[in-house]
Amino acid sequence: MLGGGGLVAVNVYASATESGGDQGQVATGQVLSAPTIYCPDIGSRLTAVPDGARADVDRELAQLDQQIAAAYQQLKESAAEIEQDPGSAAQTIIDPLKEKRTESIQRIADAIGREGDRPQGLDDLAACTLRSSSQGDGQSAAPQGSATPSQSAQGSAAPSQGTGAGGQGGNGPVAADYADITSVQPNVTTPAEQPGGSTGTFSSSCGVNANGLFNSDNVIVAPGVSNGAHHFHDYIGNQSNNAFASDQDLANAQTSCADQGDKSTYYWPVLRLQNGKQERDADKPGGGTEGNAGQIVTAKEVTLTFEGNPTSKVTEMPRLLRIITGDAKAFVNGPGNANASWSCTGFEDRQLKDKYPLCPSGSDVVRTFRFQSCWDGRNIDSANHRTHVAFEAPDGTCPAGFQAIPQLVQRIVYAVDAPSLQDGGRTVPLFAVDSFPEQLHKPVTDHGDFINVFDESLMRKMVDCINSGRKCGAGADEQPPSQSAEPSEPSDTASPVTPPAQTQSAEPTAPATDQPSSEPPAGTPATETATATETATAPATAPATAPGSGSGSGSGSGGTELPRVYATASPKKTSTTKLSGGGVISEPTQRPDTEAPAGTAAASPTGTAVAAPAGQETPPATGSGTVPQTEPQAVQGGLAETGANLWPAAFGGLLLAAGAVLLWRTRRNAV
Structure with missing residues (x-):
């Protein structure tokens, strides 16, 4: 007995x-502690770089990214050894990393010194530290002295901690990264319209990347460097997006936009389900080797809306203007530059910055970016990709010396179910955006990128429309209250390059069973996905290359002269080099793919960024009935x-x- x-x-x-x-x-990635490498960021400390040194500095900053990625790969391969002897990591990983960083920093200083004043103090930024972050905490990975996203931002309470699983890649997300949208109080405010304001809108319909154009490059931040972003991006619009695209390449490219006069670049980190699916980037840089694992989700709907300014008329965006909004390193840097918003259809009067939303049945996840809408009037880029643009103040006014331009609002809708936090996503998988390894897939690190490649005549039409208070653009008249009521059109039958004007509204209900997002191999050049059906002509005026435009391009041909790109946003300053003040920021080595300007308190996430008002979306009765991405892989334990x-x-x-x-x-x- x-x-x-x-x-x-x-x-x-x-x-x-x-x-x-x-x-x-x-499926659940039962990793309760993941080592994290923290290094002071070099790129964010260089607020001014001479034009002649930009190419060399960009190349070395990208090299710093590659060094940190290699260190993470070494951490992964040496996990068992480090577990037995934690001190060995310093000798085998951290110390060699410091030596490599010192050499790169030296080359940066040399390049700048040849063109102007040699920067001082960069050598102090070479050392890195290895820390262990408690995945169950979800906030403990931030270094001392840096702010972390508030656990109760926007008045929301964190859900149950569940299992504290570290996600499929072992580096997040965790249960604390999600919040029930129904528990969030309405928090959206908009500046009051004033006489002389611009109240119109202009829409561009560019599809949802159903043709699966992905890569882990970043032509704005790391031109000429493969895997410069270290996470995968979705691309719509311009079809020649990769690290090696010159200004002329972008101007001559095909576009997925309905109006062929819009060849602009729109991209953002992909959203993945942590369901164990092996995408083709599972063992490649930018994907699984850097902790970005799981099934890439194709958006159900993407709307691109350009809005006016409540206090003044808007002026035309300069051609090839580059804007990055949000902070890809906000988990380490603090939320000061964070700018992405998360919500659910039917609840867009309440927005989250540091949580993924748990949407009720029948409601879809909504991801919104409101881009900077004030321009310094001179530069199409800046050394840190921030200071040439700014956010409007809470009352709608632009900072002194800046002028209002159309504000791009990107709204991306996903048909994904609320994950099962109680079992770490085993029943219904967790979802999260791609991120740098040490950012742990936090929602506060979300960000969006834009390069203006509008035909100049179409840009003038946009500005006239917005300033006159009208609604214009492709799809402007095809946005009924219920997107789901549009006729269903299979995504694989529509041309990925030249969709008709109504394609945008049809795509929300397009079957996703083919899952085109998982097909293209990692790193496939963007031009390979373009078809031969391009019928639109190139913009009337070819872009002239501005010195130091940050695109790594050669000279353009003819046309209207573009605004000169200076190393600093202030037109009163010369091309001299200096470091911003303040102490060393403990931050990963990745380049500042975090390009929202300082002082973004005025850019609180708002639901007014959407093309349709909150509550007008009518999702299907069953959120996952026809969307296979939301179905978790079968797991054991039956x-x-x-x-x-x-x-x-x-x-x-x-x-x-x-x-x-x-x-x-x-x-x-x-x-």
Whole structure:
């Protein structure tokens, strides 16, 4: 009896505490502690770089990115050894990393010194530290001295911690990264319209990247460098997006936009389901090797709206203007430059910055970017990709010396179900954006990128429309209250390059069973996905290359002269080099793919960024019924498997019963 009972107890306990097999490990990523490398950021400290040094500095800053990525790969390969001897990481990883960074920093200083004043103090930024972050905490990875996203930002309460799983890639997300949207109080405010303001809107319809154009490049931040972003981007609009695209390449490219006069570049980090699916980038840079794992989700709907200014008329954007909004390193830097907003259809009067939303049944996830809408009037880029543009103040006014331009508002809708936090996403998978490894897939790190390649005549039309208070542009008249009421059109039948004007509204209900997003191999050049059906002519005026435009391009041809790009946004300053003040920021080595300007407090996430007012979306009755991306992969731990694992307990039960019968008969015979 004692032996049988013991066998029952031991086997039941062991089965109850098993992880469920290898697939369970893949799906939930039971990693409660992941080492994280923190290094002071070099790029953000260079507020001015001479034009002649820009190419060399960009190349070395990208090299710093590659060094940190290689260090993470080494961490992964040496995990067992480091677990046995934590001190070995300093000798084998951190110290060699410092030596490599010192050499790159030296070359940066040399390049700048050849063109102007040699910067001082850069050598102090070479050292890095290795830290262990508690994945169950979700906030402990931020270094001392840097702000972290508020656990209760926007008045929302964090959900149950659940299992504290570290995500499929082992570096997030965690349960604390999600909030129930119904528990968030309405928090959207808009500046009051004033006489002389511009109230019109202009829409551009460019599809949802159904043709699967991805790469981990960043032509704005790291021109000429493969995998400069270290995470995958979705691209719509311009079809020649890669690190090596020159200004002329962008001008001559095909576009997925309905109006062929818009060849602009729109891109953002992909959203993935942590469901164990092996995408083609699973073992490639920018993907699985850097902790970005799982199924890439194709958006259900993307709207691109250019809005006016409540206090003044807007002026034309300069051709090839580059804007990056949000902060890809906000988890380490603090939320000062964070600018992405998360919400749910039907609840867009409440927005989250540092949480992913848990949407109720029938509601879809909404991701919104409101770009900077004030321009310094002179530069199309700046050394840190921030200071040539700014956000308007809460009252709608631009900073002194800046002028209002049309504000790009990107609204991206995903048909993904609220994940099952109680079991770490085993039943319904977690979702999260791609990120740098040490940013742990936090929603506050989300960001969007834009390069203006509008035909100049179309840009004038946009400005006239906005300033006159009208609604114009492709798809402007095809935005009914219910997007789901549009006729269904399979995404694989529509041309990925030249969709008709109504394609944008049809795509929300397009079947996603083909899952085109998972097909293109990682790093596929953007030009390979373009078709030969391009019928639009190139813009009337070819872009002239501005010195130091940050695109790594050669000279353009003819046309109207573009604004000169200076190293600093202030037109009163010369091309001299200096470092911004303040202490060393403990930050990863990745380049500042975090290009929102300082002082973005005025740019609070607002639901007014959407093309349709909150509550007008009417999603399908079942959020995941027709969207296979939301269906989790099968995981182990079902009833049949449990029975198979518990056969020793059954045998122990028989022993226990036989012992009881034997004891009863023995006592009876004794009497």
